[in-house]
Amino acid sequence: MKLPLSWLKEHTPLNAPVAEIADTLIRLGHEVEGVESPRADVKGVRVGQIQSMQPHPDADKLKLLKVDIGEAEPLVIVCGASNMGEGDKVPVATIGTSLPNGMKIKKGKIRGQTSFGMCCSEAELGLAEDAAGLLILPSDAPVGAEVGDYLELEEAVFDLSITPNRGDCMNARGIARDLAADADLPFSDVPCPDVSVDAGIASPAISVSAEDDCPLYMARRIEGVRVGDSPLWLQGRLLAAGQRPVNGVVDVLNYLMLDLGQPMHAFDAGTLKGGVCIRSATEGEAFAALDGRELKLSDGDLVVADSSSVLALAGIMGSLHSGVTEFTADILLESAFFRPARVSTTRRIYAMVSEASMRFERGVDPAMVAVAMQRATAMITELFGGKAGEVSISGAADSIQGGQSLSCSLKRLQTRLGVEIPASCDAVLSRMGFDVRRDGDRIDVTVPSYRHDISIPEDISEEYARVIGFDAIPATMPQLDITRPDIPDASIASAVADGFVQVITYAFIPRNEQRLFAEADGADIELANPLSDAMTVMRRSIWPGLLNIARHNLNRQQAGVALVEQGRTYVRTAGGHDENNLMAWLMTGEVQRDDWFAAARQADFFDLKGAVEAWLQNRGLSARFVADDKVRGLQPGQSAQVLVGRGIVGRIGKVDAGIADAFDIEVPVFVAEINLDALPEGKAPKFAPLAEFPGVERDLVFLFDRGTQAEDILQAVRKAGGRFLTEARIFDLYEGQGVSEGKISLGVRFMLQAADRTLTQEDSDAAMNAITEAIEKRFSATLRG
Amino acid sequence: MSGIDALNEQLSGLQDAAVKAFAAAADPAALEQLRVSYLGKKGALTEVLKGVGKLPPEDRPVIGQKVNAVKQALADAWQATSEKLESEAVSLRIEAERVDVTLAGRRRDSGAMHPVHKGLQEMTAIFSQMGFSIAEGPEIEDEFHNFDALNIPLEHPARAMHDTFFLNDMSNEKGEPMLLRTHTSPVQIRAMQRCMEDGEPPLAIVAPGRVYRCDYDVTHSPMFHQVEVFKVDRNVSLAHLKGVLQHFLSAYFEKDVPIRLRPHYFPFTEPSAEVDIGCVFCKGSGCRICKNSGWLEVLGSGMIHPNVLASVGIDAEEYSGFAFGLGVERLVMLKHGIPDLRLFFENDVRFLRRMGA
Numbered sequence A: 001m002k003l004p005l006s007w008l009k010e011h012t013p014l015n016a017p018v019a020e021i022a023d024t025l026i027r028l029g030h031e032v033e034g035v036e037s038p039r040a041d042v043k044g045v046r047v048g049q050i051q052s053m054q055p056h057p058d059a060d061k062l063k064l065l066k067v068d069i070g071e072a073e074p075l076v077i078v079c080g081a082s083n084m085g086e087g088d089k090v091p092v093a094t095i096g097t098s099l100p101n102g103m104k105i106k107k108g109k110i111r112g113q114t115s116f117g118m119c120c121s122e123a124e125l126g127l128a129e130d131a132a133g134l135l136i137l138p139s140d141a142p143v144g145a146e147v148g149d150y151l152e153l154e155e156a157v158f159d160l161s162i163t164p165n166r167g168d169c170m171n172a173r174g175i176a177r178d179l180a181a182d183a184d185l186p187f188s189d190v191p192c193p194d195v196s197v198d199a200g201i202a203s204p205a206i207s208v209s210a211e212d213d214c215p216l217y218m219a220r221r222i223e224g225v226r227v228g229d230s231p232l233w234l235q236g237r238l239l240a241a242g243q244r245p246v247n248g249v250v251d252v253l254n255y256l257m258l259d260l261g262q263p264m265h266a267f268d269a270g271t272l273k274g275g276v277c278i279r280s281a282t283e284g285e286a287f288a289a290l291d292g293r294e295l296k297l298s299d300g301d302l303v304v305a306d307s308s309s310v311l312a313l314a315g316i317m318g319s320l321h322s323g324v325t326e327f328t329a330d331i332l333l334e335s336a337f338f339r340p341a342r343v344s345t346t347r348r349i350y351a352m353v354s355e356a357s358m359r360f361e362r363g364v365d366p367a368m369v370a371v372a373m374q375r376a377t378a379m380i381t382e383l384f385g386g387k388a389g390e391v392s393i394s395g396a397a398d399s400i401q402g403g404q405s406l407s408c409s410l411k412r413l414q415t416r417l418g419v420e421i422p423a424s425c426d427a428v429l430s431r432m433g434f435d436v437r438r439d440g441d442r443i444d445v446t447v448p449s450y451r452h453d454i455s456i457p458e459d460i461s462e463e464y465a466r467v468i469g470f471d472a473i474p475a476t477m478p479q480l481d482i483t484r485p486d487i488p489d490a491s492i493a494s495a496v497a498d499g500f501v502q503v504i505t506y507a508f509i510p511r512n513e514q515r516l517f518a519e520a521d522g523a524d525i526e527l528a529n530p531l532s533d534a535m536t537v538m539r540r541s542i543w544p545g546l547l548n549i550a551r552h553n554l555n556r557q558q559a560g561v562a563l564v565e566q567g568r569t570y571v572r573t574a575g576g577h578d579e580n581n582l583m584a585w586l587m588t589g590e591v592q593r594d595d596w597f598a599a600a601r602q603a604d605f606f607d608l609k610g611a612v613e614a615w616l617q618n619r620g621l622s623a624r625f626v627a628d629d630k631v632r633g634l635q636p637g638q639s640a641q642v643l644v645g646r647g648i649v650g651r652i653g654k655v656d657a658g659i660a661d662a663f664d665i666e667v668p669v670f671v672a673e674i675n676l677d678a679l680p681e682g683k684a685p686k687f688a689p690l691a692e693f694p695g696v697e698r699d700l701v702f703l704f705d706r707g708t709q710a711e712d713i714l715q716a717v718r719k720a721g722g723r724f725l726t727e728a729r730i731f732d733l734y735e736g737q738g739v740s741e742g743k744i745s746l747g748v749r750f751m752l753q754a755a756d757r758t759l760t761q762e763d764s765d766a767a768m769n770a771i772t773e774a775i776e777k778r779f780s781a782t783l784r785g
Numbered sequence B: 001m002s003g004i005d006a007l008n009e010q011l012s013g014l015q016d017a018a019v020k021a022f023a024a025a026a027d028p029a030a031l032e033q034l035r036v037s038y039l040g041k042k043g044a045l046t047e048v049l050k051g052v053g054k055l056p057p058e059d060r061p062v063i064g065q066k067v068n069a070v071k072q073a074l075a076d077a078w079q080a081t082s083e084k085l086e087s088e089a090v091s092l093r094i095e096a097e098r099v100d101v102t103l104a105g106r107r108r109d110s111g112a113m114h115p116v117h118k119g120l121q122e123m124t125a126i127f128s129q130m131g132f133s134i135a136e137g138p139e140i141e142d143e144f145h146n147f148d149a150l151n152i153p154l155e156h157p158a159r160a161m162h163d164t165f166f167l168n169d170m171s172n173e174k175g176e177p178m179l180l181r182t183h184t185s186p187v188q189i190r191a192m193q194r195c196m197e198d199g200e201p202p203l204a205i206v207a208p209g210r211v212y213r214c215d216y217d218v219t220h221s222p223m224f225h226q227v228e229v230f231k232v233d234r235n236v237s238l239a240h241l242k243g244v245l246q247h248f249l250s251a252y253f254e255k256d257v258p259i260r261l262r263p264h265y266f267p268f269t270e271p272s273a274e275v276d277i278g279c280v281f282c283k284g285s286g287c288r289i290c291k292n293s294g295w296l297e298v299l300g301s302g303m304i305h306p307n308v309l310a311s312v313g314i315d316a317e318e319y320s321g322f323a324f325g326l327g328v329e330r331l332v333m334l335k336h337g338i339p340d341l342r343l344f345f346e347n348d349v350r351f352l353r354r355m356g357a
């Protein structure tokens, strides 16, 4: 909301510098998003009086003006407008002036005649969207004065962000009241004017059937109005506050809304049929809204209607055809209090926002309903003529929450704030409209009618906090119990230490990417209102996100990427949904680039497997990898389940080449995931004495059938190796020349060791023989050496 | 010439020849060969000494001294040459093994933690060390925990401001629609509910996590991170909130930062305050980033609204609490001078490595 300083000054004589006022507003809880000095761009535009007007000798449509701007000589100005005459006062942009539309005024020849400035229209001054001719200023405008000063265009305008609880401050009066109370300045309401009522004009028939939603409704007829443009000062106010002038009547109502906070509505009485009723809409009732939409209303929506159609969604928007136009002669003026929750609900259902609804849904001041009606009537009849009838009233202002009384304990308020509340604060609250009485520990507060946000003692504590100022509240540490501190999850750290870059991708992915690694089995969770097609379902795998990031980086000249992400996946279940905590890895491209010491090498299955093993080992866990050709999206023969103990905790493998291709990745891509929720607690390392006696290292090389799995061989070795076998591993793998087709040569290296002595040749020979025998028996294997 | 003289001459000649030969040895092997040929069991010296037995007994001590002197001279000569050869060999080896120390070291590309995750961990750790327990909650939430229990009823304007993502055909056991949580505050409700199941306050929780808003532009991401912090106990005050905020912000930014609380409005706190820190870019003198105010808004805070406490059965007469929610991305951007929120979700490894180093 934008509020000019001059407007605030109408309510209270603010004299502090603008920056100080801005600070006070912030301290009181009214966020200042900016302070503008509007119309600084019309500096150099001055009030001029046309002394003479002659036709341009060479152009029918142009005129030569001599304009007095208070200098020794009048200016000669070539002008194309026709709405002015000798003696008129007009804005004159002098040489060197830059206008809001970007035009820079220079001395120039127009059809052979030199022009020393330009006479301006409202549009050229940025006061209106367009204009038919020059802006004719009032005859008492001082010649030579800056037009910006004269029209009060140059001043400070506060751009305020009013919090939703402070509906009472969505207007000049409310803000001025807070500022006046804080600075202990007088605050004056514009007196409620007397309105002469014409007894010949019938008071409108109103009936309110939805009294809960509309506890107060006032309406009156004003007949014989000639709706013209509103006066310039009023248009200036609206423009400064960021609103566009519409027509005289609408402008008056908008002005009063910005001044008092009471939105009003004016219907063209000539379009109405019968009396006005305020009722709940019937199911499916049609409403042609002012914004051009055709709505089907529902039972419960509060409407203002005549006997034939809906005139307005109460407090939100009028209908397309019932509004006041420049042709309207008779007006039905409405001022009311609509229940905030009703306005909010209806507004939300139809996705409508209006200046009126914003105020009604935050709650308006019931006491202003009648005041606004009187002031609007007075202004309209004064500016546009017409005669006003008697007001019809349904309900009463004092039936609406107001004058509510609260009683609280001073000690409790002080405990909650952590600071003493001096009695001087009560005076500030009084100036804000509260009635505050202290009696020992009790504080009794009567809340003003416009403060719908205050209903409990904590609300009072906030008022005191505003008045004391948050700066004056000390910073103290609370007592915190000494407990065993939780250790933040460090799953990522060891993967990062292993060379992986952690990424964070969105939890929602496109449906087609979901299908790459998860079946269409009804377990998807879909967004009802996705932002785009790329964010439609909650991911069931992190891999699509990683593939997208891999592509992004490969496209930016990264020869290889190693990514890791920790995050959730989301699955619909019979009873609701599961959120699983996952670690996911991706490796692709070069793990070793060409270097002075090594040739480039592409990532393969075992690079990633090693990373997953290392990560698990870091948690005190070891895993088995069991080949599984049926992992969706992974290439058969290079994919596996990851088991810890007997449970499956994850998957690993090579991404199907077709899928990688769909992500424009031409090199092999490897991915893995581990379900953190499925991992058992790792074991903290336990001390064991180090071997004292040297071990014996021995090698055996066998020929196996191709397809024999290393894990099976090592298991057989461990089983047959006897008590001295401490370690066995595959140290060599060979197939090709010298090894017959369908065979594979595998070398196994053993460590044999005893805790209490050095092993003898016989000990190790016995173990080797047992192993050889077991291998040859279990597999169709032959010893090579 | 007497026997002793001849022997003396022989010994002197041998010494001269041996010393010359040792000095001329080209390598340790040649030297060893010479040592054997002069000093070995069958060497030249042994050969000469055979003549000693033929000398008269009175000459023997004299020649004995001479022999010892020759032996010593040979040993010295051998020693000198040996040391010389050894040091030459060492120099040769060192020269042969010389490397270009300016060549790049052999290493892999380093990994990096995502700056948002790192920030989340730093923040969580600060609160954890202060004595707050870590809690988490579901990201797919019901309306009760995300809104109603937090004193944001359906018709409340703040509810519409939350730009909520809803989910198709998902409801809780009461049939209420499910949504993606718009803040980490539901964890506050869940933690208080758990606490009340088998006990009562005090309760001090830090809850980090992902949250979602249906909003996507230069300064908004549909998914981002928050850290919710709250404490419920007897006599918890706004001053305590200020104390914890001051401690946290100074710890996180690793320097004393001025803070400013401004009254604000949140449905779930009363009083409510927005918290600013002195602009970290201009030190408060005013710049483009702080819009010349010298302050940067960093989080929303307040005293937990009695309705929120009541929604989980905590007696607001007896207990009070403070709560605040940190925007992780914003704090990380401010701490590291990261200009654009979108960098976090673009996941360019060059950016991540630079920030994660």
Ligand SMILES: [Zn+2]
Pocket (backbone or CB within 6 Å): B279, B280, B281, B282, B283, B284, B285, B286, B287, B288, B289, B290, B291, B292, B294, B295
């Ligand atoms: Zn700054």
